[in-house]
Amino acid sequence: MAWESRRRGGRYYTRTRRVDGRFVREYVGGGIAGELAASLDAMDREHRAESQRQRKAESEALRALDGMLAGLHDTCDVVTKGTLASAGYYQHDHGEWRRRGKRGN
Amino acid sequence: METEVRPDELLLAASEGDAEALEELKTLTPQMPGWIRDAYDLGRQTEDRIISLIAAKDRLSAEGVRMQAREMLQDLAGSDPSPLEGVLCRRITCNWLHVHFLEIEFSKAVKAGKDDRANMYQRWLSSAEKRLLQSVKALAQTRRLLGPNVQVNIAEKQINVTG
Numbered sequence: 001m002a003w004e005s006r007r008r009g010g011r012y013y014t015r016t017r018r019v020d021g022r023f024v025r026e027y028v029g030g031g032i033a034g035e036l037a038a039s040l041d042a043m044d045r046e047h048r049a050e051s052q053r054q055r056k057a058e059s060e061a062l063r064a065l066d067g068m069l070a071g072l073h074d075t076c077d078v079v080t081k082g083t084l085a086s087a088g089y090y091q092h093d094h095g096e097w098r099r100r101g102k103r104g105n
Numbered sequence: 106m107e108t109e110v111r112p113d114e115l116l117l118a119a120s121e122g123d124a125e126a127l128e129e130l131k132t133l134t135p136q137m138p139g140w141i142r143d144a145y146d147l148g149r150q151t152e153d154r155i156i157s158l159i160a161a162k163d164r165l166s167a168e169g170v171r172m173q174a175r176e177m178l179q180d181l182a183g184s185d186p187s188p189l190e191g192v193l194c195r196r197i198t199c200n201w202l203h204v205h206f207l208e209i210e211f212s213k214a215v216k217a218g219k220d221d222r223a224n225m226y227q228r229w230l231s232s233a234e235k236r237l238l239q240s241v242k243a244l245a246q247t248r249r250l251l252g253p254n255v256q257v258n259i260a261e262k263q264i265n266v267t268g
Contacts, residue, residue: 055222061158062229068151069203073236075144076196080247082140083189085127087251097250100127 003034013038141188148195155202159209170205174198181244187251193244200237207233 003011013034015026028037081091089097152174160167181194211226 059225062225065151065154065158065203066229066232068147068154069199069233069236072144072147072151072196072199073240075140075147076192076240076243079140079144079189079192080243084247084250089250090127097246 003038015041141192144192145188145195148192148199151199152195152202155199155206159206166209170202174202177201189247189251190244193240193247196240197237197244200233200240203233204230204237 002014002016004014005011010030011034012030013028015028015037017024017026028034084091084097088100090100092098156167156171156174159170178194178198181197182191186194207226207230211223211230214220214222214226
């Protein structure tokens, strides 16, 4: 979005869009029409930027929460394994828990 | 005396049948209550965090969810849980809260027609459901090995763990 200055004086508001890989400039208008279109575009940009900020904050909150849950998960696994091993069990091939034999195996 | 060291490798070796590691682990057993307490505190913090996220958008439903989580914790833990059971039950309620929160946000995004947000929540939801299932299985397995046989029901799904 930009204002173009004309040689004969005055300014003209334009929008540039990408259509099929090519940049196309749309001439919106000067004067009040141009000012209005520029204001609407600025509001639209601000709205998009705000949505993007919200999405980023939301994503960060979800990541932080996931980190807490992963920490809880790992800590619980550690205490569970420790308790089971102390109670005489061992994990066979990272899977099933089996009771240890009398000779420590 | 309790230390901050978490000998994960020692635990892993002991749980895989290493006799020496097991003997060493037994000397550290007095530290176990400290680790369990840490896990319990972490569980409470996580639960508070999830409920505050729900409350930020809907204070009333956050209170309802808090009560539901409390009831679930009592149902799972029973009247006299061991410290380890208490922690594992707390982990289940945290995971359930997480899934519940993500489901609410996912359905809101779908209703609003926001596909990118819906996809984001869908991804988080898949991993949260997997974690919930793992935590339920861990509780059932621990009870089977260390206590009486149990059947655990979460969200109307029966989880059985067989040896």
